[in-house]
Amino acid sequence: MTVPHPGPAWPTPQTAPLPDRLAALQRALALAGERFSDVETAPARAVIERARQRLGRSPLHTVVALAGGTGSGKSSLFNAVVGTPLSPVGVRRPSTEEPIACVWGAAGPEDAVVASLLDWLGVPVRSRLSHRTSLDQRDDPEFDGLILIDLPDHDTVRAEHLPGIGRVIDNADLVLWVVDPQKYADAALHERYLSRLAGRDAALAVVMNQLDRIEATTAATLGADLRRLLQEDGLGSAAVLAASAATGGGLPALRNLLVDRVSQRQAAVLRLDAELRSVVADLRLSIGTTPQPVSNREASDLVANLTYAAAGEELVERLLVEGRLHGPVVVSDNHVERAVNDLVEPIFEPLPLHWRRFGERLIDPRSVTASVASALSTLDVSKVGPSGLRRAMMGREKVEALRREAVQHAVTQMVATAAGQTVLAPLAAELALWPTVSAALAASA
Amino acid sequence: MTESTSAVTPGPLLAALAELRAVVKAAPLRLGLPDAVLGVHVREELLATLDDHVLARLNKPGGPVLVVVAGPTGAGKSTLVNSLVRASVSRTGVVRPTTRAPVLVCNPADEGWYLEGRPLSGLRPVRDDGAEPGTVQIVSTATVPAGVAIVDAPDVDSVAADDRELATRLLAAADVWLFVLTANRYADAVPWQHLLTARDRGAVLVVVLDRVPPYASAEVHAHLSEMLVYAGLGQAPVFTVSETTLNDGLLDEFDVVTLRDWLQRVAVDPAIRDAIIARTFSGSLQALPGRARALAAVVAEHQGVARVLGDDLVQAFAQAHHELVTGLASGTLVTGELLRRWQDYVHAGGLDALTAPVRKGLFRRRPNSPGAADLGDALEDALAVYTGVLVNRALASLRDVWPTRAGGADVVEAVDWTPRTNLAGGAVEVLRGWAGSGGPVLSLLAVGAAASSALVGDDSVRAVAEDGTFARRVEVLRTELVNRLDAVLVAERDALAVEAGLTAFAGAELAVLRAADALERVLS
Numbered sequence: 001m002t003v004p005h006p007g008p009a010w011p012t013p014q015t016a017p018l019p020d021r022l023a024a025l026q027r028a029l030a031l032a033g034e035r036f037s038d039v040e041t042a043p044a045r046a047v048i049e050r051a052r053q054r055l056g057r058s059p060l061h062t063v064v065a066l067a068g069g070t071g072s073g074k075s076s077l078f079n080a081v082v083g084t085p086l087s088p089v090g091v092r093r094p095s096t097e098e099p100i101a102c103v104w105g106a107a108g109p110e111d112a113v114v115a116s117l118l119d120w121l122g123v124p125v126r127s128r129l130s131h132r133t134s135l136d137q138r139d140d141p142e143f144d145g146l147i148l149i150d151l152p153d154h155d156t157v158r159a160e161h162l163p164g165i166g167r168v169i170d171n172a173d174l175v176l177w178v179v180d181p182q183k184y185a186d187a188a189l190h191e192r193y194l195s196r197l198a199g200r201d202a203a204l205a206v207v208m209n210q211l212d213r214i215e216a217t218t219a220a221t222l223g224a225d226l227r228r229l230l231q232e233d234g235l236g237s238a239a240v241l242a243a244s245a246a247t248g249g250g251l252p253a254l255r256n257l258l259v260d261r262v263s264q265r266q267a268a269v270l271r272l273d274a275e276l277r278s279v280v281a282d283l284r285l286s287i288g289t290t291p292q293p294v295s296n297r298e299a300s301d302l303v304a305n306l307t308y309a310a311a312g313e314e315l316v317e318r319l320l321v322e323g324r325l326h327g328p329v330v331v332s333d334n335h336v337e338r339a340v341n342d343l344v345e346p347i348f349e350p351l352p353l354h355w356r357r358f359g360e361r362l363i364d365p366r367s368v369t370a371s372v373a374s375a376l377s378t379l380d381v382s383k384v385g386p387s388g389l390r391r392a393m394m395g396r397e398k399v400e401a402l403r404r405e406a407v408q409h410a411v412t413q414m415v416a417t418a419a420g421q422t423v424l425a426p427l428a429a430e431l432a433l434w435p436t437v438s439a440a441l442a443a444s445a
Numbered sequence: 446m447t448e449s450t451s452a453v454t455p456g457p458l459l460a461a462l463a464e465l466r467a468v469v470k471a472a473p474l475r476l477g478l479p480d481a482v483l484g485v486h487v488r489e490e491l492l493a494t495l496d497d498h499v500l501a502r503l504n505k506p507g508g509p510v511l512v513v514v515a516g517p518t519g520a521g522k523s524t525l526v527n528s529l530v531r532a533s534v535s536r537t538g539v540v541r542p543t544t545r546a547p548v549l550v551c552n553p554a555d556e557g558w559y560l561e562g563r564p565l566s567g568l569r570p571v572r573d574d575g576a577e578p579g580t581v582q583i584v585s586t587a588t589v590p591a592g593v594a595i596v597d598a599p600d601v602d603s604v605a606a607d608d609r610e611l612a613t614r615l616l617a618a619a620d621v622w623l624f625v626l627t628a629n630r631y632a633d634a635v636p637w638q639h640l641l642t643a644r645d646r647g648a649v650l651v652v653v654l655d656r657v658p659p660y661a662s663a664e665v666h667a668h669l670s671e672m673l674v675y676a677g678l679g680q681a682p683v684f685t686v687s688e689t690t691l692n693d694g695l696l697d698e699f700d701v702v703t704l705r706d707w708l709q710r711v712a713v714d715p716a717i718r719d720a721i722i723a724r725t726f727s728g729s730l731q732a733l734p735g736r737a738r739a740l741a742a743v744v745a746e747h748q749g750v751a752r753v754l755g756d757d758l759v760q761a762f763a764q765a766h767h768e769l770v771t772g773l774a775s776g777t778l779v780t781g782e783l784l785r786r787w788q789d790y791v792h793a794g795g796l797d798a799l800t801a802p803v804r805k806g807l808f809r810r811r812p813n814s815p816g817a818a819d820l821g822d823a824l825e826d827a828l829a830v831y832t833g834v835l836v837n838r839a840l841a842s843l844r845d846v847w848p849t850r851a852g853g854a855d856v857v858e859a860v861d862w863t864p865r866t867n868l869a870g871g872a873v874e875v876l877r878g879w880a881g882s883g884g885p886v887l888s889l890l891a892v893g894a895a896a897s898s899a900l901v902g903d904d905s906v907r908a909v910a911e912d913g914t915f916a917r918r919v920e921v922l923r924t925e926l927v928n929r930l931d932a933v934l935v936a937e938r939d940a941l942a943v944e945a946g947l948t949a950f951a952g953a954e955l956a957v958l959r960a961a962d963a964l965e966r967v968l969s
Contacts, residue, residue: 037848049834071629182627185604187633229604314785330899332781334831341837353857357844399586 018269021276021444022051028283028440031433037354040286041278050171051272057117061107061146064258065084065168068178068246069189070153073209076102076245078102078150078177080256095117099123099151099168104131104262105144114147122167123149146262169193174203174253180210184226190233198234199278205239205257206230208338212244280445287438291359291431294343294424302343302423303416306372309335312411315376319407329373334373337365347427351434368422375418381407391442412419447797455503460505461967465737465960466495472744472957473525473949477855484743489610491736492648493617497566498729501618502722509555509594510711510718511565512651514616516625518528518600521655525625525686526550526597526695529705530588547615548582551594556585559594566614578607590712595623602635608861616642620725621711622650628665628688632672640678645735647728649721650681656688680700682707696954731968750852757846758947761839762938768835769930773923776896778827779889780958784899786823787889790816796905817885824888828876832930836937837864843941856945865937879929881910883922887915891922 017025026048029041053382068074078100096299101123103109109118109128131140149172151165169175175197179189193444197204208226211219219242230238239257261267294302318325340363347360385403386394394402448683469491473486514522523535526548535548547568549559560570560583568581581596587837589595598615599608616622622643626636631654643650666685673679686700686708711717742851772778844862847853883891886909894900895910909915942948 013969039854069630070632071627074474120859180792183630185518185600186635187602187604187606187609188633190604223912224451287636309781311781311785314782328898330829330900332783333777333831334834335781337834338830349863353844353862354848360841429579 009137011232016443018051018273018276019055021280022048022272022354023215024444025276025280028437028444031186031440032355032437035355035358035433035437036283036352040116040354042281044283047272047275047279050275052171053120053172054171054268054272057120058107058113059147059268060265061117061147062262062265063117063121063149063171063173064261064267065149065151065172065175066178067151067165067169067175067193068140068153068209069180069183069186072153072178072180073245074153074178075150077207077209077243077254078148080245080248080251081148081258084202095133098127099148099149099164100127100129100130101149102131104140104146106132108132114323117147121149121171122164126137133424143262145265146258172203173271175200176259177204177206178209179206180224181208181214181222184222190229194230194235194345195233199281200271200274201235201237202274203267205241207241207243207250207254209243209245211249212247268431277445280441284438284441284445285443286410287434288355290438291347291350291434293431294347294427298343302339303412303419305339305342305438306336306368306419307412307415309339309369310372310376310415312415315411316404316407319379319381319411320404324380325377329376331369331373333369335363336369340365340368343423344427357432362426363423368419371418371422372415375414376411379410379414381410384410414422454718457967458964459503461960462495462500462733465733465964466492466500466642468953468956468960469495469737471741471953473953474743474747475946475949478747478750478852479741480746484740484747486613487736487740487743490613490617491733491740493566493614494729494736497614497618499726499733502726504802508558509551509592510620510721511618512595512621512623512708513598513619514594514595514623515598515601515612515616515639516653516655517602517627517633520600520625520627521686522600522625523597524691524696525653525655525701526595526692527694528698528701529595529708530586530658531695532586532588533694534584540740545579546580546582547596547598547611548584549594549596550584550586552587552589553585554592555594557581559583565596566611566618568684569950590709592712592715592718593708595708601639602633607687617729620649620722622648623653624650625653625655626669627655627914628661629765630743631665631669637676640673641676644678645678646725646732648725650678651704651707652678652681652683653686654683655686657685658688661712662687683708727931734961734965734968736958737957737964739955741961744950744957747852748950748954750850751950753850754853754856754945755942757843757850757939757949758942758945761842761846762934764842765835765839765934766927766931768838769831770927771830772835773891773927774896776893776898776900778831778892778895779894779900781827783820783823783827784897785818786820787894787900790820790885790958791903795820796909820885820889824885824892825876828892828926828930832933833865836934839934839938840865840941859946860941860944876926876929879922879926883918887919887922890915890919891926 001142025044029036029044029048032041066074099122101109101118101121107114108130109115112129114254115128118125131143131395146364149168151168175188177194183189206226208219208222223240223242227236227240230236231239241250241254243254245251310329315329332396336402341360344360344363348356351359384398384406385391391399446943469488472484472488474481474488477854493636514526516522526535527533530550534550549565549570551559561583565581567579569579570583571580572583572788596619598612598617599605601609601612603609616639622639624636624640627770630636640650640652652669652673654666657665662685666683670679670683673681673683684704686696689697689700709723727872764955795816844857847857890910895906900906910919
């Protein structure tokens with residue numbers, strides 16, 4: 001995405017490491033302050049917090065969540081990958097009652113860092129298994145650092161499972177979503193879960209299980225249809241795998257995917273990266289377009305309107321007679337408020353509503369009134385006009401005309417100075433902020 | 446005519462149903478609230494029940510028993526229908542969803558009922574397999590006994606919302622709900638919601654447990670029966686179909702024979718048929734007031750949201766009114782240009798003109814008052830600008846408060862917030878006649894000239910202001926001005942209420958509740 005603003009040169013997004021981009025996002029939020037609403041920034045704050053939590057808890061481990069609906073065969077698949085029955089496989093639904101975690105490698109579930117990770121994910125202590133000790137398995141060095149979590153069914157009638165599922169899915173480094181030929185097009189699956197993962201393609205793989213139950217020729221058709229639905233969910237580049245826990249078909253590919261993610265030891269970073277991109281893309285879409293600076297025309301309209309609010313014509317007459325004003329300058333509050341509104345409203349229109357209101361509140365018309373009034377009351381025009389020598393060479397009418405012109409100019413200048421200090425300068429500072437926020441967001445993308 | 450329909454007099458019943466239908470259809474559910482989806486669903490279901498079942502059966506009694514085969518994706522509904530009639534009448538397939546335009550299968554003797562008779566759920570009956578949305582394909586075959594019609598509904602949990610709605614509509618029209626569940630997903634949440642709906646409506650329910658692996662048959666059947674009893678659906682017969690390889694796309698005859706026997710019994714015995722129709726009809730009818738009240742509850746919630754937003758609106762414009770009154774009394778208007786014109790006018794002897802006889806017409810046109818025209822223009826301008834400022838302050842405060850309210854964000858999106866340059870009531874027109882009635886001096890006193898900071902020391906102004914004969918007229922003039930400007934503010938406020946969609950809710954909940962009560966009185 002290109003952002004139309006003249007910002008500082010930032011490193012190209014692909015090369016900036018994750019912590020730098022998270023810092024850029026934090027900077028953008030700090031710069032914008034209350035210009036974004038809490039609702040607008042909630043996803044960004046969530047990803048920053050998640051990154052802080054996750055990267056502080058063994059980022060070299062790979063947390064893989066196995067999710068799916070009732071009867072899709074998650075547990076069988078889990079067992080097939082682990083190599084021995086671990087989750088209870090039953091025909092009676094629903095069978096998986098709580099998340100079960102299996103940890104590979106020397107650092108088992110008792111390891112302080114791993115335990116802290118599992119605590120954060122909400123896996124109960126009684127459901128934590130070590131692949132090495134509890135299963136009496138040969139070492140599986142390829143999976144060293146894998147934490148596989150088998151989740152309860154997402155569509156069960158026992159709805160109390162759902163919050164726990166959401167917590168693991170939100171925080172896992174890779175989600176393996178297991179579907180079967182019968183229920184891959186469920187509304188619950190797509191509307192409640194998958195479409196919410198939009199943008200996390202890199203951290204999601206969908207496994208079509210139970211391929212042994214359908215004919216080989218239809219498998220390809222199903223795969224294409226599943227890809228189409230994922231595309232509609234905004235997950236067009238998520239990995240799609242076919243497997244059969246019953247016959248072992250497709251398991252090598254699934255295993256390879258896992259080995260690949262585990263051995264790279266950066267699944268946590270990749271997943272946070274995917275989420276960060278998605279969050280930042282949303283923010284950049286909602287930030288609006290570059291607000292235009294105040295034009296000369298708008299500035300001179302403002303000065304003219306403020307001069308009218310101060311009854312400028314009459315002031316000129318008084319100044320011509322008295323040299324400086326003795327009585328008070330009574331400026332119309334309402335006309336000032338109208339003049340400020342007329343200037344400010346269109347300027348902030350390209351911005352999102354919350355930011356727009358922030359900009360419109362920036363200038364207090366009363367302070368503008370006070371500033372214009374006090375500036376004019378200090379104005380001294382006794383020396384304004386043609387000088388003595390030139391006066392002598394001009395006719396009386398010409399002298400009067402020139403002096404009137406000079407006084408009018410002096411009044412306008414005074415109002416312009418007040419307007420510059422109380423309206424135009426704060427507006428310019430505010431408008432200059434937008435490109436810096438936008439640039440910080442670009443740097444976090 | 447079935448028993449239940451003859452139990453109540455049709456006249457009042459039809460009237461009560463028509464009234465309920467009207468208020469349900471008009472029930473406002475436009476705010477983007479979390480349960481707006483639920484409300485729309487309840488409303489559509491109610492309308493479907495009324496149109497496709499209750500009113501349809503009342504208007505044209507008789508006809509076959511309508512069996513709607515429903516269930517979650519991939520339950521094997523089409524295969525079951527095909528197997529029941531021993532012919533491939535309904536599209537089956539691995540790619541979901543498979544059933545976009547439903548198929549109705551009936552005996553040739555009954556097809557006229559559907560081809561020319563009453564429409565099914567607003568669907569256009571067709572003979573050919575066009576699979577066009579909005580149609581129902583009518584297939585007649587002698588393998589279906591006369592007196593029973595079978596419809597293959599789309600998946601109740603399909604990813605396509607149109608399919609889900611159609612399934613809901615078809616179930617609303619059904620005399621028998623034939624619900625298909627599979628062995629590996631019989632506990633899914635969405636199909637169970639539909640089963641509970643069937644229970645709440647007292648509909649005749651038949652459950653088919655499909656794709657049961659032979660080794661699990663006993664355990665799964667027992668657990669499902671237990672769940673049905675626990676849910677109050679223990680009466681529903683459960684038929685089990687085992688997971689077998691298909692023969693020409695059809696199930697083994699052994700698996701469907703008991704279900705076909707059940708349908709056959711229903712078809713041949715008019716007493717059973719009438720009893721089934723009457724039970725579902727009466728269940729639908731009795732459930733209507735309760736379902737309407739459920740809709741009323743959602744409407745009430747939306748009405749509550751609209752009321753909060755409406756209160757904010759009233760509050761914002763009440764503040765504008767308050768500022769108008771205080772502003773007129775405090776002299777803030779007599780500043781800037783208006784102050785200057787007033788001073789010019791007074792300087793030119795304008796206060797003396799007060800005692801001269803009052804003439805008809807606009808004061809600024811009086812030939813005898815030098816500077817009166819300029820003063821009148823400045824007064825109009827000052828009042829119009831003030832009114833505009835007050836309206837914009839009200840709009841700004843609403844833009845601050847509405848986003849913090851439930852359902853407010855959508856309303857904020859719906860409203861055009863650009864500053865009002867042309868006020869709804871036409872402030873300038875409103876003012877012109879007013880200023881003419883009072884003359885320049887009293888008009889200026891009415892907008893607070895005596896309180897203006899620049900004039901408090903002016904003895905001549907004070908003398909006029911404190912003169913009892915004028916003070917009364919000034920007070921009358923100010924009241925009149927406030928009334929006229931209030932009309933402008935109210936017009937702005939009401940236009941905004943309409944724009945924000947807050948006006949549709951008045952009395953909506955009550956209307957639905959009254960219609961529900963009226964129907965219940967007829968039924969009791």
